[in-house]
Amino acid sequence: MAVEVPTPTGPARPDLKILETRIYRGPNVWSYQQAIHLVVDLGSLEEYPTVSLPGFTDQLVELVPGLDRHTCSRGRRGGFIERLHEGTWLGHVAEHVALQLQTLAGHDSRRGKTRAVKGEPGRYNVVYSYTDETVGVAAGKLAVRLINHLVDAEDGFDFEAELNAFLRQAERVAFGPSTSAILEEAASRDIPYIRLNSASLVQLGQGVHAQRIRATMTSKTGALAVDIASDKDLTTKLLGSAGLPVPKQEAVRTVRGALEAARRIGFPVVVKPLDGNHGRGVCLDLTSDEEVEKAFDIARAQSRRGTIIVESFVTGRDYRCLIVGGKMQAIAERVPAHVVGDGTHTVGELVEITNADPRRGVGHEKVLTKIKVDANALAVLAGQGHTLESVPADGEMVKLALTGNMSTGGISIDRTYDAHPDNVEIAEEAARIVGLDVAGIDFICPDITYPVRETGGAICEVNAAPGFRMHTHPTVGEPQFIAKPVVDLLFPPGTQSRVPIVAVTGTNGKTTTSRMIAHIFKGLGRKVGMTSTDGVVIDERLVIKADASGPRSARMVLQNPRVDFAVMEVARGGILREGLGYDRNDIAVVTNIAPDHLGMKGIDTLRQLADVKAVIVEAVPRDGFAVLNADDPHVRNMRRRCSGGIVWFSMAEPGSEVREFVDDYCRRGGRAVVLDPSERGEMIVIKHGRRSMQLAWTHLLPATFGGAARFNIANALAAAGAAFAGGAPLHDIRQGLRTFATTYYLSPGRLxxxxxxxxxxxxxxxxxxxxxxxxxxxxxxxxxxxxxxxxxxxxxxxxxxxxxxxxxxxxxxxxxxxxxxxxxxxxxxxxxxxxxxxxxxxxxxxxxxxxxxxxxxxxxxxxxxxxxxxxxxxxxxxxxxxxxxxxxxxxxxxxxxxxxxxxxxxxxxxxxxxxxxxxxxxxxxxxxxxxxTAEAEGDEAEGEALATVPSEAQPAALDDTAV
Missing domain, CATH: 3.90.190.20 (Mur ligase, C-terminal domain)
Incomplete structure (x- = not known):
């Protein structure tokens, strides 16, 4: 259905502006997943939907290919293009363009929504998913610039140049192919990860279960093994002493030493840096003193320590064997960068044709790397009697590199199932001798299908942190899913990767409730990490004093290697600013919803405040629980947002409407924590189905001051419900509540x-x-x-x-x-x-x-x-x-x-x-x-903001846009 086109009051001007940018790093008020939130102002463009801008849609589709695949709210391919022709506002267009720009950068971003800011005409909340936050924010900014440019051309704006700069930025911050393969495998197993730096250092798992990887080096990779693999001379000696086939080799530091070593070994020889990688500085098939002298200078330029290796040149094909956990997982034949003549084009033209392959990119951007024509490539050409202007014969293979590294433009052929068992055994033994959990063994031999001890050949290198790209994306053959054994090595089947997370929110009582829960599980021997408005506590030690009820502190707890149980106090400010600091919580506790912080950040009503607090309830998985206050109608309504089970807690008297509601829920197999009054006082009772289990008299709990502190009775009910849902035995829950007192050392600042x-x-x-x-x-x-x-x-x-x-x-x-x-x-x-x-x-x-x-x-x-x-x-x-x-x-x-x-x-x-x-x-x-001390990040750290949460209760999924 076409929109009604307003009557413009003047010419369209490029008034679209970004007023605020938020990065949600976990579940938030708009989405179950991480998302970018832009608050945009259309200005005069509020009067100009796309149908009123001549030529806008055609130019946009031409400049940003792929928009025709967006289904939008129509649920079918091309749905967004239909919306453009019918008329939609430019904030919605910015959402789709930002998503498609990320897709062009290789990021799988498909979900988004755009909603008007309530009470502020012309302003919109534009929310869309992202993979990398830097790329996501840059995509939003470029989308806004492009839209303004299409409305009224900006002098000096070259979209193609801006897009290329954006793609280069995305390539710089992206994970490499090896890291990406491991993370994809981890995600398929529901193993969470946290990026620890701007490069490839990543934590898999949480707390005490965490493991780290950097590219293909893991927490189990020994530093000594890496040092051995980096010393090619030592590696060769160790392998040779174990009876494995290796080339003759000597380490030298001078040209004269290289010449003498080459003569002793016998030509042809190989010259390479002792501590090189990616084939840099490696010169092969040297047959004279002059070639050795030139090769020495090339190798020394790539050496960090100045030591050069001279070894015998082993003829044959180049094979890379990947060993993980002592077992061979994949073998790839590496073919050096080359072109194949057709009798018509020159070598230079053939290189351009080869590099035009969409699978080739810069560095590790794509599955293949573009061939680079440099001095080394020209020297290789000259050795074959060619120049860039030569026209090779039809079918002639012309090499542009001597080594088969993918990073220099080589290709790979999968040979995993072709290798002879003897060769597999040799490769596995080499990895064990060096001590690497993940190793790349470089074989040079005539044919991997025959034993190298019979056909001749040798192990020329053992590599730490071997690249996976040649195995996961071979140019020829079947891809090998080699990330699986790496993740198996770190997280054997059946082992845990997550620590239980209890999230506690509400207007009042959340800090004391969090401390009660932490105290109960501390009594069970757990190493509890807790965030609260007073700071971050790790195993009862206050490590940072601040308002730490936000997502950054939550991630800090989950990164601590001692933590095996996490209790997170979650404030509304952190949810609105960054979302949750994790993807889900096993137990969500909501104490109450009361008027506080109203009139701030677009939160004007209790219903809106409840929508914000309900984020932790929406983050409960199917096997988790939400512990909810049945006495509070706003909290009671959150039950509809929970995918898991419900544990009610209530102070209502038996026979009251609320108590009847709770008792009826328990009769149907549910769980609850309630008060049963008697002449001796009030008893806390845990109900599960038709069972009732007495827990403790309220007046005997120190935190209640003889039952006078009714709010701490409610907090104790909530804590007992969370502990029961978390599997704590009844005796330990009782003991935890009986020993928790509101002293300054257990509960500072709380009664x-x-x-x-x-x-x-x-x-x-x-x-x-x-x-x-x-x-x-x-x-x-x-x-x-x-x-x-x-x-x-x-x-x-x-x-x-x-x-x-x-x-x-x-x-x-x-x-x-x-x-x-x-x-x-x-x-x-x-x-x-x-x-x-x-x-x-x-x-x-x-x-x-x-x-x-x-x-x-x-x-x-x-x-x-x-x-x-x-x-x-x-x-x-x-x-x-x-x-x-x-x-x-x-x-x-x-x-x-x-x-x-x-x-x-x-x-x-x-x-x-x-x-x-x-x-x-x-x-x-x-x-x-x-x-x-540390900078506050919870509600106390909030400033004024322009963005608002949805004015009505909205499903949290980004469900309007599907790519």
Whole structure:
């Protein structure tokens, strides 16, 4: 159906611009896979769909071949061309062009979608898949330039030159053919990989199961074996001493030494660098002193250490035997770069015709390499009596190189099933003697089908990190799938490559829940790697202090070789910025969805916030679980997005609507963690089908403070559900919850109790209204408990609170209103980072909310503002009396706890000396200074952004574009 063409108000101008670029490196709000996200502004082109731009479609299809294969939303070949002729907007065109440019670069990128930015006419979210992020971003930029050029020609813009530059850039950053073959095999086995540098160093697997490769060298390749293989003289001696056929050989460092060695060995000889590779500097079939002298200079130019090898020239064909794990896997006959005469064309013309083969490219860009005509090639031609202007006879083979390396333009013929068993045994023995797990054995012999000991021949080289291209893409013969035995070597069948990943998200409680889960599995003997808003923890060691709830920290954990279990706290900021830092999580835990961070990055409603948090639920595989809060309707709705099983947790009372929903689910074989009240208290019960398993009394869990901290009961339910889904035994779950306390060392900044002068001071991170409601309920219940246990008079409640400056005004005021209902005195402070606010502005908004609640009859009787957090802490302590309950909602918990401990220690020292304790804070005691710091990457690191998430719940697959 054609679009309705708007009436333009002026001439079309090249106004298409990229306003923002995001790179999603894992599942995200738009896609299950990694994707590039461009926010583009069409400007005046919003009035110009493609049907209103004469000649645009024809020029585009001519310049970017392959667009006719795009199915688009039509689901059939040519669907996108139909859309172009009917009329579609240029943001959608940019998506398809970016995909096709990546395809031209050899990257398999097929999925994309384009959606309007809600409430901003002319702006679009353009999302498309990528293989390499550098190439993907460059493709988007070039697509935008091309579209603008077709709208109004840009002076000096040469698309062909720009495309060639783009293709060269793609070739530079691409994996080589050997690495690509291994990664494709790994991906087919669901083995994840992480690129560790801009070259070919790659990690396969995760955590304790990780292995590394660099091209075809692996974690199991011995450095000593590589050194031996690099020393051709030593290699020959070792092989010769084992009785294997090798040429006569001597190592020299001078021309005179080379001449003398050649005479002793006997002409013809070969001269080559001791430490060369890819056939560089190798000169063959030298029959005179003059040729040896010239060859010495050529070989020395390619030698790093200056040592040159002179060896006897073994005649025959050049064969490469690939040995993996001590077994022969493939054999290729290598034919040097050459052309075949036709009696008409010159050698130079034949080279051009040969290089025009679409299978040939520059370097390792394609399966064959273009023949390069250089001084060496001219010398080889001269040796055959030819020049570039010669016209060879029909059928005459004219060599342009003496070695059969693919990198110099040679071709390969598969001979895997032709080799004689004796020759296979010799090649395998050579690899074992050198000690290489992956080795390339170079045989020179008349025919590989006959034993070399009878026909003559020798092993001329043993190569570490042999190339796979000649075997995976032979010019003649069947390709050999040699990546399989390499991956088998690293990950034998039945071994694991992944560590279990538990992802935890939600508005409140995710940090404590993550710590509870990590604590339970630590008790099982697991080496747990955890990310949270406080930093990266590896096996209970804080290795980086930062807001580490984003994807970069997740990848850091998965790269650590000690980690065999991962717990990831996932913040909305990291999801919106980069997606998840991994491809899937085995267990997803969602604690709750409450108003926080609304009005930021296009997230204006709870439904949109739930769509972002649901990414971890969508990343659960079929054999995984989502642990969801049945009491929260937004979380409950996420069950439809989970491919795996569901474990519900609920604090609802038996007989309630939510509890009936959970019980009905369990009767059908499902799992849940619930509370069963009794006269003795509340029991945490794990239900699986019709079985009910009692876990622990809530009031006996240290983190609940006798059951007063209801939010920590909910966190314990979520943690128990995750541990049960992860296969933890019931006894270990119970023991983990019973030994987890909210001390500063187990759970810093989360309801830490410090006794200061007989007053109970709690330090917490609460910073939003929803969290303050839960914290207020705890204060009410705890104060009642304390009042009943104390002979002191009325217990006063003092709260120190503060709001992040990037929240909405109403949200900040609501924080003050809620606090006023639970505290007698409210002291308002501010964060060190004001996040765009003026000093004192956010504090005034909090105070306004508190005073409004006071006017409506709230509990609070006094509101004070002390902006600096440390000064506010000292102010609160100064007005605290014995028996009071104090809650400090802090930003920098390390400094505040250090101040509290200093006050406590001073008071104790004063008591011992019989003098009043009047301690002051020493900044040198700040625990935060003892830990490595890093740039924050979670919600605290967010800035303003233009991109938005889908306004409605969208399927996460990039389903609009199919190539």
């Amino acid at each position: 830490n109790l410090v006794q200061v002068g007989n007053a109970d001071v709690f330090v917490d991170y609460c910073h939003n209204a929803a969290g303050m409601k839960e914290l207020g309920v705890f204060v009410d219940r705890y104060a009642e408990q304390k009042q009943g246990q104390s002979d002191l008079g009325r217990t006063s409640r003092i709260g120190m609170i503060g709001a992040a400056g990037d929240r909405r005004d109403d949200d900040i005021r609501e924080l003050g209103e809620v606090a006023a209902h639970h505290f007698d005195v409210v002291v308002v402070r501010e964060d060190a980072r004001l996040r765009g606010r003026r000093p004192g502005e956010s504090a005034q908004l909090v105070a306004e909310g508190a005073r409004k609640a006071m006017a409506d009859g709230a509990r609070c009787r006094q509101v004070e503002i002390v902006l600096d957090e440390l000064e506010a802490t000292r102010h609160v302590l100064a007005r605290t009396n014995p028996g009071d309950v104090v809650v400090m909602c802090v930003d920098n918990h390390a400094r505040v706890v250090a101040e509290l401990e200093e006050r406590t220690n001073s008071a104790q020292a004063g008591a011992r000396l019989g003098t009043p304790g009047a301690g002051t804070s020493d900044p040198d005691l700040d625990p935060s200074t003892l830990t490595e």
